[in-house]
Amino acid sequence: MKRRRVQYRQFDLTVSEATVAIGVERQRLRTVAGLDDTRPLEIQLLSIATYPDLMAAVVEQAGFDTWPVSFDEFMELPEQLVYQWEQAVYDLNPHWYPSKKAGDEEKAKQDADTVQKRLIDIVKRQKMAEKVSPELPGKIFLHNLDVSWRVFQLMEATGWQHLPSQVMGEPDWLLEDLLTLRGQKGIVERMLKG
Numbered sequence: 001m002k003r004r005r006v007q008y009r010q011f012d013l014t015v016s017e018a019t020v021a022i023g024v025e026r027q028r029l030r031t032v033a034g035l036d037d038t039r040p041l042e043i044q045l046l047s048i049a050t051y052p053d054l055m056a057a058v059v060e061q062a063g064f065d066t067w068p069v070s071f072d073e074f075m076e077l078p079e080q081l082v083y084q085w086e087q088a089v090y091d092l093n094p095h096w097y098p099s100k101k102a103g104d105e106e107k108a109k110q111d112a113d114t115v116q117k118r119l120i121d122i123v124k125r126q127k128m129a130e131k132v133s134p135e136l137p138g139k140i141f142l143h144n145l146d147v148s149w150r151v152f153q154l155m156e157a158t159g160w161q162h163l164p165s166q167v168m169g170e171p172d173w174l175l176e177d178l179l180t181l182r183g184q185k186g187i188v189e190r191m192l193k194g
Contacts, residue, residue, distance in 0.1 A: 003059065004088040008081040014060035015085065017092045026056035026096075033071070041160050042179075047071050049175050050086065053096055057089045108139035115140050115181065118149065119188040122156065140180060148177035155182075 002017040016022065029052030039047075051071050061067055069077070090097040142148055151174060160182070 002092055004092055006081070006084045006088050008078060008084060010063035011077075011081050012060075012062040013058055013085060013088075015054075015057040015088045015092060016059045018057065018096070022056050026052050029055055041182075043075075045175050045179065053093075054082070054085050054089055057093065108141050111142045111145050112140040114145060115142070115149075115184055116188070119181075119185050120192075122185065140184060142177045142180060143173035144177065148174060148181060152178055152181045156185075 001019060003014055006013040006015065018026070030048050033048040033052060051074055055068055055074075058068075066073070074082075155178065
């Protein structure tokens with residue numbers, strides 16, 4: 001298996017390309033992470049997506065006071081360390097982090113148009129300003145517009161208070177798409193207010 005070493009200050013990690021055992025540990029960490037409604041959604045998503053990926057891929061470590069580090073301890077680590085750690089893990093395990101594929105440019109443009117229209121409709125229905133600006137990104141890379149949009153609408157209807165339990169068992173791309181859609185809605189709201 002391929003491995004990569006990450007060093008930052010006193011921290012020294014070796015991460016590995018996923019084995020079946022690493023994949024099982026990753027899924028176990030995701031399952032036990034659960035959701036904590038007292039934390040912001042972005043923190044909840046970090047606890048069920050990024051944290052399990054990074055922790056499961058570690059095969060050797062040094063420089064930590066305790067191991068494995070809890071999620072709260074993980075949140076206190078230097079951002080530069082976590083950034084390098086994340087890059088190493090996803091470079092070795094690209095299947096854990098779906099990204100745009102070659103040839104998806106036209107689909108990305110169509111998805112951007114569809115998302116723009118739908119978000120503008122939502123914002124207008126929420127009694128926002130009537131002024132519309134075409135300043136949104138020309139491309140939005142979504143993995144599955146229809147599924148992601150349905151879950152996004154559910155999240156909007158519940159005020160983003162609770163992630164549906166079925167999201168926990170879904171692939172990483174759904175969480176990525178939800179965050180993309182939420183970010184795009186924020187852009188539309190700011191544009192319409194301005």
